[in-house]
Amino acid sequence: MMNTRYGSLSGSLSPPSKLTKSRSRREPSGVFTLFQPAQIQQFKEAFSLVDQDGDGMVTEADLKSIFSSLGITPSRHMMDSLLNARPGGEIADPHDKGVNFTMFLTMMGEHLLELDGEQDLLEAFECFDENDEGKVKCEELRKWLSEVGDRMDNQEIDRLLKGPFTDRQGYFNYREWVKVLRVNVEEEEQKPPPAKR
Incomplete structure (x- = not known):
């Protein structure tokens, strides 16, 4: 049930080719099948609250803005851990500019499935x-x-x-x-x- 775990989504250790990267951007993620449409909508609303500039990516500027509106001053370590988190525990590619909605949804799914x-x-x-x-x-x-x-x-x-x-x-x-x-x-x-x- 809810305590089911699933393994790493990281795949092989070799870097993906340009074709693989391109295809992964076009093909829908299987993570969308883990949730009901109403749940996905709620996650979209949460994501859009954090994505302050509405560009489809949660970046450092977005996080600083949302934390500031909550009266929180995040540490550098907190910012790095939030921005470098990736589905399956992967480390972010240095060229990545943030977390997109599919990544966000996958990470939420991983955390929810870890609950007892x-x-x-x-x-x-x-x-x-x-x-x-x-x-x-x-x-x-x-x-x-x-x-x-x-x-x-x-x-x-x-x-x-x-x-x-x-x-x-x-x-x-x-x-x-x-x-x-x-x-x-x-x-x-x-x-x-x-x-x-």
Whole structure:
């Protein structure tokens, strides 16, 4: 699931030819298939906020401008690490002028895929579990799921809360739910792909 890792995108150690560089600029990146269109749009909006001059590249000037507007004075080390970061951990080519949107999206995908989904889910639920009991009130959970972030509709919330993880006192046992979710995801990942006909 979310804790899936994928290897380096760096390819071979030899420098790419002009034909390879040209082709890589024209062909769409597979990273766009990792996200839903709405997510890509959100990343585009975030990228355009950082790309202050709107030239399609996040450069040192863009970063300085955005940090300045936030009241932050970045160190030289911070600027270098942001500008030299590349998908798959590659070091930037000295001739590169910044990070384009495809690179940005790839780096975001790498960071998101590195997250531990189980731990993130537990931490999210723990925010509502004041007594650290492993369960939260269904009504409070319903309120948050319907009003905050990626809002769920009432039917989706009902399916979640009317299942076997809700007790008679109206509490949702999120620790057990996350355990079962993890087992289901691990089983799904271990299944061989269906045979092609």
